[in-house]
Amino acid sequence: MSSGRHYVITLSCPDRTGIVARLGAFLAELGASITEAAYHADVEAGVFCTRQVVDAASVPCDVDELRERFAPVAEELGGEHRISDTGVRKRAVLLVTKDQHCLHDLLGRVWTGELPVEITKVIGNHASLEPIVTAHGVEFAHVPFPAAGDPHREQGKVTAFEEIRKLVDADSPDAIVLARFMQILPAHLCEAWAGRAINIHHSFLPSFAGARPYHQAFRRGVKLIGATCHYATADLDAGPIIEQDVIRVDHGDAAADMVRRGRDIERLVLARGLRWHLEDRVLIQGNRTVVFR
Amino acid sequence: MSSGRHYVITLSCPDRTGIVARLGAFLAELGASITEAAYHADVEAGVFCTRQVVDAASVPCDVDELRERFAPVAEELGGEHRISDTGVRKRAVLLVTKDQHCLHDLLGRVWTGELPVEITKVIGNHASLEPIVTAHGVEFAHVPFPAAGDPHREQGKVTAFEEIRKLVDADSPDAIVLARFMQILPAHLCEAWAGRAINIHHSFLPSFAGARPYHQAFRRGVKLIGATCHYATADLDAGPIIEQDVIRVDHGDAAADMVRRGRDIERLVLARGLRWHLEDRVLIQGNRTVVFR
Amino acid sequence: MSSGRHYVITLSCPDRTGIVARLGAFLAELGASITEAAYHADVEAGVFCTRQVVDAASVPCDVDELRERFAPVAEELGGEHRISDTGVRKRAVLLVTKDQHCLHDLLGRVWTGELPVEITKVIGNHASLEPIVTAHGVEFAHVPFPAAGDPHREQGKVTAFEEIRKLVDADSPDAIVLARFMQILPAHLCEAWAGRAINIHHSFLPSFAGARPYHQAFRRGVKLIGATCHYATADLDAGPIIEQDVIRVDHGDAAADMVRRGRDIERLVLARGLRWHLEDRVLIQGNRTVVFR
Amino acid sequence: MSSGRHYVITLSCPDRTGIVARLGAFLAELGASITEAAYHADVEAGVFCTRQVVDAASVPCDVDELRERFAPVAEELGGEHRISDTGVRKRAVLLVTKDQHCLHDLLGRVWTGELPVEITKVIGNHASLEPIVTAHGVEFAHVPFPAAGDPHREQGKVTAFEEIRKLVDADSPDAIVLARFMQILPAHLCEAWAGRAINIHHSFLPSFAGARPYHQAFRRGVKLIGATCHYATADLDAGPIIEQDVIRVDHGDAAADMVRRGRDIERLVLARGLRWHLEDRVLIQGNRTVVFR
Structure with a gap:
């Protein structure tokens, strides 16, 4: 090149x-x-x-x-x-919760110029990742979500997602990255951001969709665990896959070890998938992707 | 060693x-x-x-x-x-249909002394693999299964499996290897051969259990395909996993290419899983395995 | 496709x-x-x-x-x-010594129609692989080489290679495969067969060129061993690389274990490299290759 | 665990x-x-x-x-x-030059508590990485090295290494990590820090030791590039190997692409090797290691 x-x-x-x-x-x-x-x-x-x-x-x-x-x-x-x-820098907004491994990895790749993108904003539903974001010179927006017991939880979520939508759309980003954002994106946002919302799921899909995939993997006794980078669609964890990879585990790995070891593969798979998306290497064909690497 | x-x-x-x-x-x-x-x-x-x-x-x-x-x-x-x-050679019986890649691979490994086992017999429900088996000096037993339209098909299957049971048990094998044997083993045989019946499934389980896994994989648009060696249990494709591995595919691979490329990983995964079983490296713990490699 | x-x-x-x-x-x-x-x-x-x-x-x-x-x-x-x-079947001649794992693997892939080639002849400098070759319906030619202590050894080698040259050229093969042929091909044959003579070396080149690569790898304490499929040139183990792959080893693997485990990767790497060569996917550019997979 | x-x-x-x-x-x-x-x-x-x-x-x-x-x-x-x-936190000192990918990765792993170590100090021969270090709350010490044309360069290096020695030894670290520190450690420091000085080399050793390994790899036309984490010894890039891994490249990857893609594998290999060292999983046996993973 x-x-x-x-x-x-x-x-x-x-x-x-x-x-x-x-x-x-x-x-x-x-x-x-x-x-x-x-x-x-x-x-x-x-x-x-x-x-x-x-x-x-x-x-x-x-x-x-x-x-x-x-x-x-x-x-x-x-x-x-x-x-x-390629002379016009693309823009991305990142959505995060508390896990910082993907966020920290992407910030580092942008900091060094490895990833051709400007992160215009990081939006978190917890404030805990604010310091790491601002230390990298990026704006952090805190949009809290209602707690589990909150009687107005559903309405609160609607309000929070509405605020997220505004914050995202204000930047007209080329990519909206769910960098271990543990909330399910509402269908209307999946649609509005179709082909731009990129999720990292911590399993080798279609195995172990949904919650706590490493614990599912541990119980099934699989010998490899994986991660999947895909476009978010209204159908949870079932959107077009951009990239996947796996790492070997064995009987000595408890579910907690899988969580820790899986982070390395999540980081890599998300960074690769996002790079290919930003470089216009990914063409969506129905529920499959063509990736010109 | x-x-x-x-x-x-x-x-x-x-x-x-x-x-x-x-x-x-x-x-x-x-x-x-x-x-x-x-x-x-x-x-x-x-x-x-x-x-x-x-x-x-x-x-x-x-x-x-x-x-x-x-x-x-x-x-x-x-x-x-x-x-x-280890001074007493272990024994294995192989069950096959028409696909010869796993069979041919295992015969070669035994021929060179790489795999510490005597294949006492190969049982096939088609006669087409007989020449390759006998060329390696191994006995071939043909146990035909009733055809799809046969009105007495269920009874015919029962009879065929009864014959297989006798042929297998006559050798008291340490391993009964379903080397791409495309018939579902009846529950009573899974039980009788518990911890000895080893299957190779052509997907990265638990994804794509059941029939035509490569075609399922193609439709889902996964970026890696795999194979799983596991102990056969009455619960189809859900027994304790011994070994798994994957191989990268891309948008250029049609389902037929996946079938072809998957053979390499099936061969390897089955050969590794069988070796570990024969060397007493696999301990079954509920639905999981401890593999002391 | x-x-x-x-x-x-x-x-x-x-x-x-x-x-x-x-x-x-x-x-x-x-x-x-x-x-x-x-x-x-x-x-x-x-x-x-x-x-x-x-x-x-x-x-x-x-x-x-x-x-x-x-x-x-x-x-x-x-x-x-x-x-x-592609309607005209390509032809290959195989050169072997005593190791049969690559030979057996290639014969199996041709037998099933997976590899688009006719093996017209296998030439061995030992007779030990003749049965496995003829069992697959392929002609075997035995060209013995002079023993280590032979006073006329150099002349004997010249004569043997002259005979091999005639046997190979008689078939005008598209590929001359050194399937673990442990003799060094003379420079004039490398030249005559340039771009058609394919070797499998049992290391991840350029590490461990030359003799006994697994023993070299063991002594160096590497954590991965590999195999390299390359075009043979007069410069030993330095020709254009078609394909390489590796497998993980650890401190528990003695040199003999590496030899055994390396066979799996040699088989795969040779089969892949040969397939790409036969499908005209490999273009030689100086000492590098373009492989359109 | x-x-x-x-x-x-x-x-x-x-x-x-x-x-x-x-x-x-x-x-x-x-x-x-x-x-x-x-x-x-x-x-x-x-x-x-x-x-x-x-x-x-x-x-x-x-x-x-x-x-x-x-x-x-x-x-x-x-x-x-x-x-x-394990109740007593281990200590590490990091040596860096200008490349920040390994440094940033290790800082992130420590920040999240994934890596069981306190980074007491980062020593750099350039000041450029100071902001990223201090943003993570870690002390940065700048020890400049004499420039290429400096007539007193050799003496300047000796002085600089003497200062580094004091800075390192003041912390009695369990690990001295050369996180892409592009200077050759003098023999007396290799000896003083034997079994504690850990280097990441950006090739699959023993291939491509020394300078600009990715450019060497590109010229040789290899199909996989790698990284090696090893203990530093007086014999450059020849110390006991802790961990290695590789990543696939093809003809489309120029040397610059290999540099970029190699970073991912360098990061992972160093993080794994360092973790095993800190968890006392690595036992040095001559020039080889036993790694109890």
């Missing part, structure tokens, strides 16, 4: 002969120098997907004009497309 | 202070040279497990006398124990 | 703008339906590589005519290209 | 019959409840190693008295031993 500025074009459209030629001709006419190109034809679904990265310096126009010029090609091919400019 | 003859002692008993000392004293009195020793205390269940390997040459008696001498110690400690003699 | 007949086009050429467009136009004019396409631009070396798979049924000509039609495009772009027809 | 206070006994001694019995009897007499026990007999070297963890509440004395009582047993068995009290 070159280190300079690039335009990233992604496209999903009905498969037919000549798409590669059409795109190739368009880019050749522009004089665009292609630095990465990936294709995938889903024969069963009849869908063609591609991601192409061109050197911005080779293209005689800015990203807006590129979008304009590409529009008729995209219309001709049908489907959906997007053109990103 | 020494290459000579060994006695392998395994013990599971209620945990209490002094077990290690009691076993240590017993072996020290015998003058036994311990070449491997592993311990595990399951604090929650209050169970202590151990596996100890002693150099047969260091012990002034044969395995029968060792068993006799150890009996009062075992009785004192309670629980279950077993003493194996 | 479709299960039908395909033409596979691979090309490496100097990188410049418009290659994708040129290829795309060529295929679109033919009406070719592209089922797989992968690209790689090596910016540093200024080399562009691609592999494209088209459905044979979509192309109005046979492979010879396709080659003829493509020739001017290839000439225009420069570099090297190849067009394969 | 229980969450309470434990005493951890480690012992390496000449192997002979009766060691397990002797230790077992000692602990049984004390009434000690063993929660973890691991053994290893290195047959070739004739060395026996063990690690035993006992519940502090089950032992009728404090750790000093336990050490006193155990002394005659240890003397009888010969070799080396150590008794740690």
Whole structure:
């Protein structure tokens, strides 16, 4: 990969002969120098997907004009497309509860410039992670949730999520990251943030969806535990999977050891999934994803 | 590990202070040279497990006398124990259908002496694998199952399993290996062969139990596929897990590619699980296993 | 991937703008339906590589005519290209000594149709593997090598390799697989078979090149052991790497255990590397490879 | 593992019959409840190693008295031993340069209580990491090194290392962690800190020792890159290995991508190796380690 500025074009459209030629001709006419190109034809679904990265310096126009010029090609091919400019920093909002391992890891990756994103805000339903966030120079917003015994709990949750929605939408983020946010996102927010809300679940889905997955894993006696990064949908823990990985455990690992050891894999899987999302490497196809790594 | 003859002692008993000392004293009195020793205390269940390997040459008696001498110690400690003699070759019977990858792999491992077992017999419900079995010098027994449309299918299955039971029990095998045997073992055979019947399931259980797991995996869009070696119990695909492993897949892998790629992991997982079982490394604790690798 | 007949086009050429467009136009004019396409631009070396798979049924000509039609495009772009027809079975010759694990694994994969190749011949410098080869219906040629103390040893080796050369070249194989063939291939054969001679080395190269790699690994106290599948070149164990993998070991593993456990990884790495070679997924770039998986 | 206070006994001694019995009897007499026990007999070297963890509440004395009582047993068995009290927090000093990924990761693990250690001080030869260190409430000491062109560079290094030695020794740390400290530790410090100085090297040793390992890896065209956590010795990158791991790369990864992707594996390998060291799980045997995980 070159280190300079690039335009990233992604496209999903009905498969037919000549798409590669059409795109190739368009880019050749522009004089665009292609630095990465990936294709995938889903024969069963009849869908063609591609991601192409061109050197911005080779293209005689800015990203807006590129979008304009590409529009008729995209219309001709049908489907959906997007053109990103790596010179424009993407934005993410993080939602957290008390667990700090994913949060701390992402803050560190942004701090060093490894992850190409600006974290505009971290929203927590507990105040305990505020110091670590502000120490990294990021704004922290505390949106408390009603306690377990609260008689107005359901209404309180509605109010809290409404406040979260406003805080998130104010930043128009490219990613809303549920970095071990232990609350279930309401369906209307899943919909509003479709394709942008990214969750990390601490199991190898579809095994052990729902609560306390490591304790479920311990009881079942599995020999590997895992983590899954997926897009949040109204169907809990069942959205399109971006990335998964596992780590070996054995009979010596109690559920508490699995919790501790699982953190390493959660951190990695979330950081990888988020990076691919930010780099426009992930194309959602129904409940599956194409990931051009 | 020494290459000579060994006695392998395994013990599971209620945990209490002094077990290690009691076993240590017993072996020290015998003058036994311990070449491997592993311990595990399951604090929650209050169970202590151990596996100890002693150099047969260091012990002034044969395995029968060792068993006799150890009996009062075992009785004192309670629980279950077993003493194996690596000088006595273990026996296995394999059950197969049409898929030959696990069968061929196990035959090869036995042929080279890598797997410490004699395959006394391979039983298949199709005749197609007979040539590969006999080419390796192993007896093949064909027990056909009634076809799908057969009006007496259920009775036919009962008869077939009765024949299989006789063929298996005639060899008193230490392991009955379901090497991609696509029939569901009846509950009474699971019970009769409890702790000896070993199945390979082509998914990372508990995900995708039951039929066509790779097709289930494809539809769910997982990024890793796996295999699970477990003891067969009456509860389908839910028995104690011995070993699991996974392999990475991506959007380019159709269900058929997963089937093909999964074979590599099935082979390995079954071979490892079977080896550990044959070397008395696996102790069943309820629905979980302790594996002293 | 479709299960039908395909033409596979691979090309490496100097990188410049418009290659994708040129290829795309060529295929679109033919009406070719592209089922797989992968690209790689090596910016540093200024080399562009691609592999494209088209459905044979979509192309109005046979492979010879396709080659003829493509020739001017290839000439225009420069570099090297190849067009394969998956309807024509590739051929491989295997060279072995006494270790049978890789041999047995490859024979099994061919037997089941998993590996798209015909093994035309197995050549061994010991006769011990003849039965396993002929049991799989493959011809075995025994070419003995002079013993260690033989005064005419060097001359004997020359003669033996000359015989091997004739036996191999008689079959015009697409792959010459050194499936744990423990003799060093002479430089002139490496050259004659450049890009076709595939070796499996039992270490994670460049660590532990040369003899007895597991014993070297044991002495160094590494925590992972590995295997490397690479093209044989005159520079021992230094040719372009196709595939590598590792397996975890620990202090309980003696060198002999590493030898045993390493076999599993050798088998897999060789089978994967060979498959990619046979499917024209591997493009050699100097001492590195591009592998379009 | 229980969450309470434990005493951890480690012992390496000449192997002979009766060691397990002797230790077992000692602990049984004390009434000690063993929660973890691991053994290893290195047959070739004739060395026996063990690690035993006992519940502090089950032992009728404090750790000093336990050490006193155990002394005659240890003397009888010969070799080396150590008794740690998990109720006494261990101490670590970190040495860093400019790379912050390992530092940030360790600070986060300590912050959450995941890693059982107090970081008493971070010493850097650049000031750039001071903010991240102090944000975590840890002292930062800046010890600048002479620049490349400095005529008194060698003497300047000697002075700098002398200052580092004083800063480190003032804290009597249980671990001196070279968390991507890019200076070569002088031989006399390696000796003074033998068994306590832990380095993370960014390659799968013994491949690519020395400078710029990812660039070496890129040029060799390996398909996996790795990291190695080892004890620092006077022999550069050749000390006893504690832990290693690898990550897959392909032709699309330039050296810079390997640098970035390698960070994830460096972080994990260092954190694991350091944890095992702090938990007294690592016993050095010549140039190899026994790791009781």
